Structure formats: structure tokens, C-alpha cells
Amino acid sequence: MDKVYLSHNNIVSAYGFQSSSAIDAIAKEATGLHLTEDTSVLPQPFFSSRIRQENLEQKYSELNPKEKHTRLEKMLLVSLANIITKSNLELTSRVGLLISTTKGNIDVLETNNPFSEDRAYLSVLGEMIRTFFSFKNEAIVLSNACVSGVLALAVAKRYINQGRFDHVFVVGGDLVTQFILSGFNAFQALSEEPCRPYCKTRSGINIGEVAASVLVTKDDDKLVGESVAVLGEASCNDANHISGPSRTGEGLFRSIERAMSHAKLNPASIDYISAHGTATMFNDEMEAIAFNRSGLQETPLNSLKGYFGHTLGASGLLETIIGMHSLNRNILFASKGFKELGVSQPLNIIERTTNKEIKTFLKTASGFGGCNTAAIFQKVTV
Amino acid sequence: MNGKAIFETDETDFSIFIKSAYEALHIDYSKFFKMDNLSKLAFMIADVLLKEDTEKDVALVLSNKASSLDTDRKHQQSISDSTNFYPSPSVFVYTLPNICLGEISIKHGLHSENAFLVFDKFNPSFMKDYTNSLLKEGNAKKVLCGWVNFDNGKYDAFLYVVANKGTFAHTTEELTRLYQTI
Numbered sequence: 355m356d357k358v359y360l361s362h363n364n365i366v367s368a369y370g371f372q373s374s375s376a377i378d379a380i381a382k383e384a385t386g387l388h389l390t391e392d393t394s395v396l397p398q399p400f401f402s403s404r405i406r407q408e409n410l411e412q413k414y415s416e417l418n419p420k421e422k423h424t425r426l427e428k429m430l431l432v433s434l435a436n437i438i439t440k441s442n443l444e445l446t447s448r449v450g451l452l453i454s455t456t457k458g459n460i461d462v463l464e465t466n467n468p469f470s471e472d473r474a475y476l477s478v479l480g481e482m483i484r485t486f487f488s489f490k491n492e493a494i495v496l497s498n499a500c501v502s503g504v505l506a507l508a509v510a511k512r513y514i515n516q517g518r519f520d521h522v523f524v525v526g527g528d529l530v531t532q533f534i535l536s537g538f539n540a541f542q543a544l545s546e547e548p549c550r551p552y553c554k555t556r557s558g559i560n561i562g563e564v565a566a567s568v569l570v571t572k573d574d575d576k577l578v579g580e581s582v583a584v585l586g587e588a589s590c591n592d593a594n595h596i597s598g599p600s601r602t603g604e605g606l607f608r609s610i611e612r613a614m615s616h617a618k619l620n621p622a623s624i625d626y627i628s629a630h631g632t633a634t635m636f637n638d639e640m641e642a643i644a645f646n647r648s649g650l651q652e653t654p655l656n657s658l659k660g661y662f663g664h665t666l667g668a669s670g671l672l673e674t675i676i677g678m679h680s681l682n683r684n685i686l687f688a689s690k691g692f693k694e695l696g697v698s699q700p701l702n703i704i705e706r707t708t709n710k711e712i713k714t715f716l717k718t719a720s721g722f723g724g725c726n727t728a729a730i731f732q733k734v735t736v
Numbered sequence: 737m738n739g740k741a742i743f744e745t746d747e748t749d750f751s752i753f754i755k756s757a758y759e760a761l762h763i764d765y766s767k768f769f770k771m772d773n774l775s776k777l778a779f780m781i782a783d784v785l786l787k788e789d790t791e792k793d794v795a796l797v798l799s800n801k802a803s804s805l806d807t808d809r810k811h812q813q814s815i816s817d818s819t820n821f822y823p824s825p826s827v828f829v830y831t832l833p834n835i836c837l838g839e840i841s842i843k844h845g846l847h848s849e850n851a852f853l854v855f856d857k858f859n860p861s862f863m864k865d866y867t868n869s870l871l872k873e874g875n876a877k878k879v880l881c882g883w884v885n886f887d888n889g890k891y892d893a894f895l896y897v898v899a900n901k902g903t904f905a906h907t908t909e910e911l912t913r914l915y916q917t918i
Contacts (some may be wrong), residue, residue: 397818456832458803463812476803477856494862495854497803498834509851512869518862533808536815537828588875589849591796591841597829608847616873722829723838725850 357583358511359734360568361576362437363675366429366527367564367662368403371413372436373580377679379661380687383707386661387548387560396535401548403562403662404530405429419486424459424469426529427482429565434525438487441569441576443521447490450519453480454496454506454526456667460533483525491519500630500721501589502526503566503670504729508587510570520572526668527565534561534666541597543634549664551631551657551689552638552703554696559632562663566672574734580682582731585714586617592724599636603644605726606718610648613716613728621649624730625712626686628677630719631657632664633691637720642697650716656704660690670719670727677715681733686710737784738903739917750891754780765843772807772830773891774800775839778884781895782840785880794897795849795876796837797867802887803833803854836884849875858883858894860911867898867906883915894918 368386369376379386386403407425414428417435430453443449459473472478480493494513496506503526510522528534538544538561545558569576570584590612592605600606614620627650629641645651658673665672680687688707695701713733720726743760747753754776758768763783771779778798786794807830814822829835834852841848849870855862863881870876882895894915898906904914 457808460808460812463808465816474805474808475801476854477801480854481856492855492859492862496851497832497854498837498850498852499832505851509866512873513865515873516865516869518865532815533812533831536821536823537811537825537831540823540828541825589851590847591838591850593841593845593847595842596835596838597825605847612875721834722832723834723850724841725834725838 356572358514358570358572359574359577359581359583360678361571361578361581362441363568363678364433364436365564365566365672365675366405366433368405371432373675373679377676380676381685381707383688383690385548385690386562387663395530395532396539400535400544401560402530405563423482424462424473426459426527427479430483430525430527431486433565433567434483434523437567437569438523445487445489448520449489450491450513450522451484451489451493452496452506452510452522452524453483453493454502454524454667454671456497456499456502456528457533461529461531499723499725500666501670501719501725501727502667503672504674504717504719505589505727506671507570507584507674508727508729511584511587514570514572522570523567524570524671525565525567526671528563528666528668530561530563545633548691549633549659550691551633551659552695552697552701553692554694556633556638556696558634560663562665564662564665564668564672566668566675568671568675577734580678581734582678582681583734585619585730585732586613587729588612588616589725589727592726594724596724597722599640599720603640603647605724606641606644606720607647609726609728610644610718613730617730619730624650624653624714624716626680626715627653627655628673628715628717629655629657631659633659639697642699642701645701646699651700652702654686654702654704656687656689670717674717674731677717677731681712681715684709684711686712742784750889770826771839774804774806774833774884774886775830775836777886777891777893778836779839779843781893782880783843785895785897786844791877792846793848793877794846795870795879796840797851797863797879797881798837798884799853799855799859799863800833800883800885801854801856802885804831806886807831858915860908860915864906864908864911871900
């Protein structure tokens, strides 16, 4: 089977409107999380990373929109426009559009929202994005909880391998809304301080927002410096509980094993793990068990949630893009917020941002519904 | 099922319909009553299709139009009035469409591939390609696929198992025909 690559990429985040804006800040270990007071979202102040509205409006207006778009649509359009332009690809019937989101325009359900409730349908969101750029194919919307972002890359690769598309533009995004914050707060999962994945003092998650996009392609003449090949990917359900992770890390362990077997790699060939690390007690513990079962306890690992918070349906995509840049720059980024190991099994958490020759990384994610995804990416020299 | 009715009723109210089906089909599973409407619908049909199957490498690829909007509206209602604010974890967890895949996985012990896709209407062509890729690349031995939608009290579902051997051809035309006959 031919190789499938990740190429042009973009991150719209609290750091700015390019992947490099985020990467440069992360390289300096600068967090995007700030104490936010917004009682329309949560009665008490909370840590979050959000895109500045006035900057977003500016970037959006540069696209000369003819229709009105929601905030999430603006984020997705701005991010996707950037990579469509950079790739210079003609949007023929051989080009797919895949959108990764958990909740889409869920804020339109709020009483004061000016948009009609129709906009809450993810297919309507998909159609707004499709028509803006005149994609020839209906948008495929993937909504698979917190693994959506990385699973979207697997789905794109599979459609390409199946001969359906030559290229797929994948874009992911979710908003920081009252809907989400009130829900996680009801679970008592929100941290009152910047999150600390895998740390002894961790106290839960922060929710953040980004839009991220990447071109998935089979053409090796469409690559960029940070391009990677998708070597293997797998998703396995825990078959255990809908809101609690498996105590044995079953689904994540199986996903990693299957992804490694598809990639024909062993644990020693993985240079870096970009883990999920939400900083809840149960999630981080489950991951530690799964990584140990897979023999990956000595592999350098980080969670990027300390920079962005948990960005839901975009997180796996966002963190994969950062992994691409990490490989390209040969830098292991510090796992922000970590001080002292607070899981029952050993893990090699990256405590300081360091230079290291790295070629191959594993990205993992886990989410509600017992879903887990693992994917392995390798640097390509262009 | 395969063109034959296994349960019939004139009842259109979902809660009465699904409870009668639960009893008629002898499903004995206490977790069923905690599920939201979308999960109940998907779970019930999956149970009929999977209960005799010993294969455990069965991927789940479901799709719909309304995602989890039925439960989303319930959660939104619980938070729209600050003087009557009652968000509940047991509702919030169902505000993701893939939770029904988790429910099916738990019941049948499936540690398999899951994907929940959203389209304007049943999209046999995209569903077929993704399913074929899972089978071809060895990501599953069988795939439980289909459409399961619940929106404003209205619901419809069409689920099918795809394997290397079977009764019907796995083509866009045949899927369209089968979907239209239900």
C-alpha cells in the first residue's frame, strides 16, 4: 500500500493564527492557559485558552465572506483557508473534506444566540464549510468524543487507501461553551488551576479552544518540511464503562499494540509519545498502565494540555500537528505543569524542553464511550 | 430483520415502543434503562444482530443526522436558567453520539474499532468505502454499520453487518435499496 502523509497544517489558537505561533510559544514553555472570567460560561473564574475574538474577526473578514458564520465556523474557515491556499490544490472530486468536532455549533442552543437551531446539526456545519470553499464532496463529519481529532487522520488515510480520495483536508474544532463547562463541572472534573497532567498534585482538566487543520495526501510532491508519514493507526474500545476509563488500560493498550503491528515497529523504535494526559486522576492512571503494558515506560512522553487545555474534538489533531513540528525541529517539548510523578506506574515525562534527534512518534487519545486511538507518525525527509 | 418483522406495533411514542420491544425480544439488561434514546435505539437493533454472533472483532461504524441533539437539548435545558440549574453527569455523558457505540461494545465485549459519522442523510457510498477499508486492512473481521437517528421524537434506524461472506451484496445500490425498503 502506498504511503499516506500529513502535510500543510495550521493551528488557530490563543497563541495566534499559524502553527508556528503556537510552536514558538511552546518552545519557550509559555502556556496559553489564563484565568478567565466569563459568567456566561461558568459562574466562577476558570483556566482556559481561547482565541481572541477581535483577531479572529479580522482574519475572518480577510476571507471576504458573503454569508454570516458562527464563531466556530469562523475558526474552522480561517484555519482551513490557510492550508488550502498554501497547498495550492485544486478542489476536485478527488479531494475530501473531513471535519472533526464533538459538539460543533452547540452554542446556537443558547437562548440569546442569533443563529437558528438548525446550525446545531453537524451536517449543516459541514455544508457551511464545504460551500465556502466549493469542495466537490459532501463533508464527512466525525464525532467520536475526545479521540475524534486523531481518529479523523486515520479515517482520512483509510479513504485515501481505499481509492476514494487522493487528498483529504481535515479540520477540527470545538468551542469553550457553557454547555461543555457545566457538564465537566457536574462531573467535578474541572481543575481550579492550570492542569498538571501525570502530576501528583493534578486536580482535573481545563477546557480550551482551537481550530486545527492538516492536509492528508498520498502525493509525496505535496509535502512540507514538517511532513510525516502515517505508519499505523488503530482504535479499540475499552468495552468497560461509558464515562470511566478501563482500570487495565485495555482499549488504549490494544490500540497501541495494533498500531505498532501495522507500522511493523517495536517499542524501541518510538522516540516520543504525545499522550492524551487530561490531568484527571483516572485518565492519567489508565494511560500509565497501558503504556507500561506496551513496554513504553521509558519513552519520553508529554501531554500538551498544560499549554492549551483540553480542546476536545480538535485535541488529537492539534497535538499531532505539534508532534510533526517537534520531529522537524528535533525538540522534545516539556510536559507543562508536571512536577512529580503521580501515577502508579513509571513514565518518562519530559520535564524540560530539550533538543534530541527524533524520527518517530506515537500519538494517543482516549475518551467518553470507552474509545481509544493510537497512531504512529514518522518524519519524511523532503 | 433480513426482510422479516421480528416485532410489530402501531405505537409511535418512542418510550412505549422501545419498552415493548425490549420485553418482546427478551432483552434482560438493567443498564438499558439508564441509556438515552439514541443509545436505546442503537443498542436494541445491535443486540438483535449480534446476539448469535461469536465473532468479537466486529467494528462499529454508525452514522446519523442529529448526532446526540436529543440529549443535547435536555442538557441545555438543565443549564439555561441560573435559578433552576441542574446539569447532571448522567445526562451530559450522552451528549456524544459515539456513546451508543460504547454501550454496544460493553454488552457484547467488543474491543474493536469505533467511528461515528454525521451526514445530512444516509450516505451508503461513504459508509461502504470506510467499511471496506476496515475489512481490507485487517482492522476488523466484521463491521456493524448503519444509520441511527433520533430527533424531536422522530426516529429511524437501519443497521447491517458486513462480512466477507453474506446474503446481500455490499454495494451502494444494494444499501440504498435496503435502506429505502425499511
